[in-house]
Amino acid sequence: MNNINGGSFSLGLNNNFNNSDPFNGGPKPDIIIQELDSEKIKFILTNTELSVANALRRLMIAEVPTIAIDMVEIELNTSVLADEFIAHRLGLIPLDSMEAEKIKYTRECNCSQYCPNCSVELTLHAKCVQDGQSLEVCSRDLQSSDPRVSPVLKDDNDKGILIAKLRKGQELKVKCVAKKGVAKEHAKWSPCAAVAFEYDPHNRLRHTHYWIEEDEKKEWPPGPNANQEPPMTDDEPFDYNATPNKFYFTVE
């Protein structure tokens, strides 16, 4: 776990980073983890620059590959919803992407269209036969060809996300092809729901200008990270050379 040069990382230039110090003798970045569970992490990144912290934020939002349904073949749709409407909904369903690293991008795969190396097939077949009661088609009903990639469900009782409701006689039969992608291309591939990013909670650096009606302190109460840094005193001189150095992240 602590091996710095571990993993399959290769830049193709020079993998020996020991002869060049990326910190130029300065302090090394540090991380303090405040909260952690399977859905949320709160941490503080220190001793680095705004550009690095912002790049981390941007990477988490838009460049972490996940798996999402990208192509939908509709074999039969007698529901009240239009084909493209259902296809769009299917695309937004979160799939378990823990194995995304082991799946290739389709554009980098040798196959002509798609294959098991670069895609996962999910099928859905539902028909309502009951009279007077509509059938709810949910993401649990998607049958995956690969057990590693299936719709995200909370527990065994969770039916998943509602895709469509069918009335008696209505039928929905689709074949979905899930592919690996990044949120830069489409937000459905984003791995996180929200990334909160804050620095300088007391606005010491004056990077923001608060819109106020009468009293700034009353209208802008201290935020959740304000207790991490000493509050501003009224006679504090403005240090125009100061740079942000402590960055607060919350990722869900």
Add this chain to the structure above:
Amino acid sequence: MDANSDNANIDPQDNTSTGSATSREQGCGNVVVNILDKIDIIPGLNKDMRNVTFVLKDEDHTLGNTLRYVIMKNPHVDYCGYSIPHPSEAKLNLRVQTSEKTDAVEALKKGLEDLAGLCLYVESEFKKKIQESGFDYDPDSL
């Protein structure tokens, strides 16, 4: 645009960094990227290659701003700045000006290596802190 053809005043043998670029394919993980599809040089540069504007394709502020910061940390670099000339073109212009002690290609190379080193350091620190944190979290349980 070819990195060599537009610079008649540069001898391809003179500078290996641009000279060998035409046929070189770089491996990034298991992805093979032709370097000419990724990087270009804006024409009108001197033979000493100290002042160069690179064009990075399919990149944005994520790499641009961080790379700018890392390259500026190099004491032999006089100036480094970046811009995205047009929002609907996935191109990033990176200007590097260096002192006599190095050249822009070397500075970019060092910048990329330092950035990779920085990322690896933050990653290892993050993993270490996750292990030490004592929170009830098992990445394998997901």
